Amino acid sequence: MRAAGAGEGGSTRVNPAGSTSGSTAEQELRLWLELSPLPMVLFDGAGKLQRRNAAFTALCGAVARLPDAGPGLQALLGWEDGRPVEALRPSAGQSPEPLHTQAKLIDASGRTRWLQGRLRALPGRRVMAVLEDLSAEQERDLAHQQLDALMDTAGVGLATFQQDAGWLKPRAPARSTTAKGKGSALASLQGVGRDIVEPGSMAEFERLQQALKNGDRIEVRYAVRHPELGRRWLLTRVEPGQLASGQRTTSVVTLDVTAQQQAEKRSELLLHELTTIMDGAGLGLAYLRGGTLVRCNAAFESLLGLSPGVPFGTPVSALLKAQPALAAQVQQVLPHLAGSFEAEFEQQVAEAESRWLALTLRRVESAGAEETVAVISDISRLKAQQAELESLVQDRELMFSLSDVGIAILRGGRIARANDALAELTGYRIHELDGLPHHALFDSVDEYRHQQDQVQQALRTSGQWYGERRVRRRDGTGLWMQVSQRAMRPGEPDGGEIATYVNVDDRWRAQQSLMLQTERERAVLDSVLVGIVTVGRGGIEWMNRSARRMFGGDLSEFVGKDMAIVATDDPDHPLRQTHYLDELNEAEAETFECRLKARDGREFWVVGNAVVTGVAPSGRQLTYALLDIERRRQAEAQSVQAQASLRRIIEAAPLAISLHDAKTLALVQANPGAAALHAQGGQLREDMRAALAEPEAVITQxxxxxxxxxxxxxxWDARFLRLAGGSGASAPEQLLLVASDVTEHRAAEEARLEAAISQRELLVREVHHRIKNNLQGVAGLLQQIATRRPEVAGVISEAVGQVNAIAQVYGLQVGAQGLLRIHRVMEAIVGSVQRMSGRRILTHINGETAAQSLQWVLPEAESIPIALTLNELLTNAIKHSAIDSQVNCSLICHQDSVAVEIDNPGRLPPGFDVNALAGGVSGLGLVRALLPRRSALLDLTQQGDRVLCRVELWPPSVSLQSTQSEP
Incomplete structure (x- = not known):
């Protein structure tokens, strides 16, 4: 038995007893599908169309399964990647929400239709879809847009008037009017009221209003005084009509005919002016009919040498009797003149003077006889200018052809003409340059287009551009040239350009070599600890890194400033002296010692000298070399204070202090407290001799x-110190004895020592814990910046990894006793990199002393550099390997050294040498800069299809502690 709707893609369901399961709901669904005028369909999760109505079949054809349907129908029914979209697969416990889709389909007739779909998921993984055809709305909106665009382009105001409803508002277009005020002035007749109609046009305006009320056809022209546009002439046409419903309507079209009205008035004025000009113009004007004169002005008679008042009907031969050849030519062309005729002739004015005249004949359209206008003008000055111009053109051609500078005329981005010098410079033949694109002369098309924007901007603003470019010759070699481009017509860049090319390749290479040498010298000067400052007549020109650190600012803050900017208020300050640049001889130095006041407020002592460099008076420079001696000054002052304090201490201190001769041990000086100590007698003298026998600078206690x-x-705690007589003396001259009563001190020392040790351990743990927290906070802030700024996310991610590595080291030091274990550092860094990258890293520990791996420790000074090194190497291994590949990290413990090996799948570039890499702030350059130079080795080799990176450490960077406790 066939189920209802089976012909439209329905299916027959049979219950276990064998009867059809068509329920009342299914019958209602079938009837609903048949009665709905909208295309409707029901499909399951496999894309099989279970139910559809006739409207859907007429629109989409006999489609049985969605996977076989076109992409438009799949998008309309929410079918993607072989299943319904996520919005049609609601999770348990959530009510399904309707899904709205839009797509474009082509029906059986080939017509493109815009459809909108409303889809809802049903129980049993089924989906019900209702489609709606939006093609009519699309065409209606398009028609409205086209009508609005046509009305704006034509400057037409359109409105509709109905007797029973009044003015109907026009549909507001979704775009702005192109002419200022025009759209608002002509949108409808509501903008034209009696208050703006001029009195002279009021009668016509009343006729218009009466026609609107009666629904009569009329066309009226009237003048208005618009508050924004001023006086305007409007033409309003009223056209009555009747709608399909039988209702009467009236279409009103208003045109702004101000320009037409003004044109008519200007024509009348021009006709009057033309009559006046013809009578008073300097040109010879005549009106001919056939071959005879109708009318001429006085200038025509004067230029031809005729007597005033030439009569009507005078033939052309009589008018041009002084020029018989011209008269014959004019008589020959007059009967057949179709457009115009021009001729030039020379007229003798005096014996040694002549002038050139130009004759122009133009046929006038007339229904009667053939009529011609003749114009005679004096072109003597034009002839002279033309001769001068020809001479200039000849001179220009000679300059263009014989110049050693390459010259090209550019039009439309191509070379219209080039001279032989440009062909020789570029290696092209002269005919190959004609029509060649201008960018073909340069290395990079992209760079040429980028620079061309600057060139065009300069041509628009100043009319010329000047710069240096690398020109590519025909054989592919490069050549630096000085290029200058100028508009051929100022203010008209599109009129063509003239470009000149001068070979400056030798100068450019020399300049680059000089710049490279200068950069090398400045790099060397930047590495010294002495501040170097170069000063010219215009102020400071350059300073090295040490000088910038002394002055407390960057070079840009001091360029062009006087050296006195860092001088103190002393008027005789050496940096305030201006005579050095003029009075010092070449290589002569002026030495001084003074205080400097940096931009950040610091004041300190420096010793320096000023040396004059340069030979020409205008090119002389003054180079200052400054050395910071603030610490030496402080040391000298402290030494003087210490000597005075020592004398006072010796006299008043509760210590036992005495000074003895080194040879005889005789007492030279002693304070009162030393008397009790000297009661030791023989034992004290033996200890003195033993102290004198000790090496130099050793304090005997x-x-x-x-x-x-x-x-x-x-x-009593006594100390003996040998005192030498001078810096060069080898044997001591005196022996100093200093003793103090430490009875109470020793008693309390043990208690204080234990308390201090406990407090120190507590403070160290707290400091390390806070440093770790602060570093993790910094890493979090950097990650937030990377999220907001995706363009720098890669660089910031590297910085986050480095900060996390340092935080891991401080985290290991929290609660640690003694030095850090290297395997704990490695495990912490591996864990940090795994969390940052989401990749797994396998760790191994092997080697001869693998069982003692917990006893290999790092000194505190090397823990952070080693941690940053491991972080950078692991990050590089993950970055340069596939996401599903394995990265290994091994700790190899030898007898006297430790090595960390990191291997990952990859391949090194041919000829790669890690020792050739320069130190830097990222990548392997950072690793080389961080590793200790004398006790660490970095090696990067290719082993099969994997890259092995090995970092080997030996003492003092690592050490093996046999009794070290677990941190």
């Missing part, structure tokens, strides 16, 4: 226990 007056035992 002894401890003495003396009985005090109250019977208690006091502990």
């Amino acid at each position: 002894r401890e003495y226990r003396l009985e005090s007056e109250d019977g208690s035992q006091r502990v």
Whole structure:
């Protein structure tokens, strides 16, 4: 038995008993599909069309499955990648929301239709879709847009008037009017009221209003005084009509005919002016009919040498009797003159003077006889100018052809003409340059187009452009040329350009070599610790890195400023002296010592000298070399203060201080506290001799226990120091003894030591913990910046990895006792890189001392550089390997060294040498800069299809601690 709707893609369902499962709901659904005028369809999750009505079949054809349908129908029914889109697959517990789609389909007749679909998911992974044809609305909107564009282009105001509804508002277009005020003035007749109609046109305007009320056809022209546009002439045409419903309507079209009205008045004025000009013009004007004169002005008679008042009907032969050849030629062309005739002739005025005249004949359209206008003008000056111009053109051609400078005329981006010098410079033949695109003379088309924007901007503003470009010769070699382009007609860049080319390749190469040498010299000067400043007559020109650090600012802040900008208020300050540049001889130096005041407020002492460089008076420069001696000054002052303080301490200090002769051990000087100590007698002298036998600058310490007056035992801590007589003396001259009573101190020392150790450990852990938290906060801020600024996300991600690496080191130091274990550092960095990249890294520990890997430790100074190195190498291994490949990190423990090996799939460039890489701030350059130079080795080799990176460390960068406790 066939189920209802089977002919439209429906299916027959049978229950276990074998009867058809057509329920009342299915019958209602079938009837609903048949009655709906809109295309409707029901399909399952596999794309099979279960139900559809006749409207859908007429629109989309006999499609049985969505996977076989076209892309337009699939998009309209929400079918994507072989299944319904995500919006049609609601999760459990959520009510399905309708999905709206739009697509373009081509029906059976070949017509393109715009359709909108409304889809809703049904239980059982089924989807119901209702389609709506929007083609009529699309065509209607397009018609409205075309009508609006036509009305704006023609400057027409269109409105509709109905007797029972009044003025109907026109549909507001979704675009602005092109003419200022025109759209608002002509949108409808509501903008024209009696208050703006001029009195002289009021009668016509009343006729228009009466015709609108009666629905009569009329055309009226009247003048208005618009508040924004001024006086305007309008032409309004009223056309009655009747709608399909039988309702009467009236279409009103208003045109702005101000220009036409003004043109008619100008024509009348021009006709009057032409009559006046013909009577008073300097040109000879005549009106001929056939071959005889009708009328001429006085200038025509004067130029031809005729008597005044030439009568009507005079033949042309009589008018041109002084020029018989011209008269014969004119009589020959007059009967057959179709357009115009021009001729030039020379007229003798005096014996040695002549003048050139030009005759122009033009046929006048007339229904009667053949009529011609003749114009005679004096072209003597024009002839002279033409001769001068020909001479100038000849001179220009000679200059163009014989010039050693390459010259080209450019039109439309191509070479219209070039001279032999340009052909020789570029290696082309002269005919090959004609029509050649201008960009073909340069290395890069993209760079040429980028520079051409600057050239065109300069031509529009100043009419010329000047610069240097690298020109590519015909054989492919490069040549630097000085190029100048100028508009041939100022103010008209489109009228063509003239370009000149001068070979400056030798000068450019020399200049580049000089710049390279200068950069090398400045790089060397930047590496020294002495501040170098170059000063010219215009102020500071350059300074090295040390000078910028001294002055407290960048070079841009000091260029063009006087050296006195960093001088103190002392009027005799050496940097305020201006006579050095003129009075010092070549290579002569002026040495000085003074205080400087930096831009950041610091004041310090410097010693320096000023040397004059350069030979020409205008090119002389003054070079300052400055050395910061603030610490030396402070040391000298502190030394003087220390000596005075020492004398006072010796006299008043509670210490036992005495000075002895090194040879005889005789007492030279002693304070009162030293008397009790000298009671030791022989033991003290033996200790003195032993101290004198020690190496130079070694302080010998002894401890003495003396009985005090109250019977208690006091502990004295004594130190012996050898004092030499001078810097060159080898044997000591004196021996200094300093002793202090440390009885109470020793008693409290142990208690303080234990408290200090506990407090120090607590503070160190707290500091490391806070540093770790702060670094993690910095990493978080950098990640936020990378999210907001995707263009710098790669660079910031590298910085985040480095900050996390440092944070991991400080995290290991929280609660640590002693040095950091290298395998803990490696595990922390591997974990950080895995979290940042989302990749897994396998770690291994092997080698002869692998069982003692926990005892290999890093000094605190090397922990952060090693951590940054491992972070950079692991990041590079992940970055340069496939996302599904394996990256390994191994710790190899030898007897006297430790190595970290990182391998990943990849391939090094041919001839790659890691030792040839320069140090930098990123990549392998950063790794080389971080690793200790004397106790670390970096190696990068290719092993099969994998790249092996090996970092080997040996003492003092690492050490093996046999009794080190676990941090």
